[in-house]
Every structure is written in structure tokens, then in C-alpha cells.
Amino acid sequence: MRAPNWLTARPVAHRGLHDFARGIIENMPAAALAAISGNFSIECDIQLAADGEAMVHHDDTLGRLTAGSGALLGMTAAELKAIRFKDTPERMMSLADLCALVDGRVPLVIEVKSHFDGDRKLVARMAEVLTGYKGPAVGMSFDPDQVLALRERMPLLPRGIIAQRNYDDDYWSKLWPEQRRGMLHLRHAWRTRPHFVAFWVEELQAPAPWIARNLFGLPLLTWTVRTPEQRERAARYADQIIFEGFRP
Numbered sequence: 001m002r003a004p005n006w007l008t009a010r011p012v013a014h015r016g017l018h019d020f021a022r023g024i025i026e027n028m029p030a031a032a033l034a035a036i037s038g039n040f041s042i043e044c045d046i047q048l049a050a051d052g053e054a055m056v057h058h059d060d061t062l063g064r065l066t067a068g069s070g071a072l073l074g075m076t077a078a079e080l081k082a083i084r085f086k087d088t089p090e091r092m093m094s095l096a097d098l099c100a101l102v103d104g105r106v107p108l109v110i111e112v113k114s115h116f117d118g119d120r121k122l123v124a125r126m127a128e129v130l131t132g133y134k135g136p137a138v139g140m141s142f143d144p145d146q147v148l149a150l151r152e153r154m155p156l157l158p159r160g161i162i163a164q165r166n167y168d169d170d171y172w173s174k175l176w177p178e179q180r181r182g183m184l185h186l187r188h189a190w191r192t193r194p195h196f197v198a199f200w201v202e203e204l205q206a207p208a209p210w211i212a213r214n215l216f217g218l219p220l221l222t223w224t225v226r227t228p229e230q231r232e233r234a235a236r237y238a239d240q241i242i243f244e245g246f247r248p
Contacts, residue, residue, distance in 0.1 A: 003158050003195040003219045006041075006136055008240040011248040012109050013040040014224050015058060018244065025065050025085045026244075027056050029093060032101055041107040043223075043242050046095050048113075048122040053077035054095040054129060060113065066092070073115075096129045104135025109221075109242070111162065112150070114143035116175055123149040130157065140198055144188035151193055160221070161192060163208065164200040186212060198223055201230045204237040213239070 016031025017024070017038055024030045027044055035042045045058040049072055057080075062068040066083050080092050093101070095110070102108060112122055123139075123146055130137060139150045140160035150159040167180040182188055186197065186208045198221040199209040213220040222234045223242040231248075234241045241248065 001195060004136065006107050007138060007196060008219050011040055011240060012043045012242040014043050014242050014244040015045065016042050023088050025088060027058060028085050028090045029101055030090060032098060036102065036105050038247060039106060041109055042102065043109040043111065044098060045111045045113050046122060046126065047072045049077045049080055050074055051076045052121050052125055054122055054125045055080050056093045056095060056098050095126060099129060099133045102135060107136040110137060110139050112139060112141040112146045114141055114146050116143055116179060118145060120149040123153055127153045144183060144192050147192040147194060158195045160196040160198055161186065161194040162198045165203040165206040196221060198242065201225055201234055204233055
């Protein structure tokens, strides 16, 4: 199976077509509706709630963009759906809510967030939701184990790996050294068998994305494109952009 043609046909709105100045916050319903209005695919993040629900939110804690505080993993879906985004009346969605809202009008590019602890309940819930969804969708993750879970639970769903050249910064310090090494150079690809790659725009000239695109024929998305310089680099080295902060 190959990645669908629609994956690279249109730019992908990073966490929806959000615009803080207009009160449209990432991953909230208005951001999804704005992307639909612009005919952009929607990249969204899902996190696991305490009761196993898949919630649409980037951070694994509350507070940056929402009222409240605490880990999403410690709250139920009902509790999280009561949380408002700051300075808006909108509330957090589940993946099922997002699917109902989008209803197949534009594609969904779903990032499975991970605690890198081997827990696959989020992918299991994603599989349940997408079983009844008829719109175009793909799944992806930084965590090779979650991509493997996508392969095992939803073999007919196109899947991708999100990657960068190295994992030496503080964000990745929570991982064991062997976990970080296992993510380097897409060396897990023989297990995860991704259908596409999403690579950091600042490192697009690394060998791994070039090999994936030019030798193995995998579509190459790049994130997160915000500037004219990044857009020029993406046009040269990638097949499509995951963007924010402007309208392509």
C-alpha cells in the first residue's frame, strides 16, 4: 500500500488553521472549521485521557492554552470536555467529536502523542473511532512503537513517522539513550513500514529524508513551515508542507 495522493495534494494546516489574533486557538473546533473553509488538510494531535478516550490536544498538560492545570492522563474525557480554551467559549474535543465536525470534508492527519512507555491504548481508541469514519485520514507519530501499533491495529490506514535528524535537545531528555538511538536515521522503518515521512523543515537536507523520498519513493511532508525561507526550502526538498501563521 502506498500513501494516498491527497496527502500531498494540498497544504496541511498545523493543528488546524489557527490564528490567535482572531481568537482561533490550535486544535479547537474553530481552527478545524477555518481549515475546512480554506480546503486545507487538518493536522491534529491526540492525547490519552484517564478513561481511554482520545482527546484532541497537543500538550499532555493543561494550562498553556486552556483554563485549569494538571495532566490530561489524570482526567476523564468528560472532565476535559468541560475545559475551556483561554479567552474563547470553545472546549476541548475528542477525536470522535473532530471526526463528526469534519465529516470527511477535508483529510485528517492525526498525530498520536506518546509518553514513550509502550502504552498503546491511544491507538486502540483511535482505531475504534476511525472504524466508523468514512473520511480520508492518516496516522503518524514520533514514537516508532506507536507507528508499529498503527501498523498492527489499522493495517489499511496509511501511516507515517515524524522525525528529525537528532534528539539531543532537552525535550527528548526524558527518553532512554537506546530509545533516542532507535529513532535516528529512520532505522526502525523495517519494523514500522511507514507510508510517508514528516520531517523537521530545519533539517530537510539530512540523508534520511532524502533516502526515504528518492530511493524508497515515500512522500515527504515537512513541519512546521512558518517563514518564506522555510517555504522555499520545503519546495525544494519536500512534497508538501505542514504550515501555520500564514495562508498558502
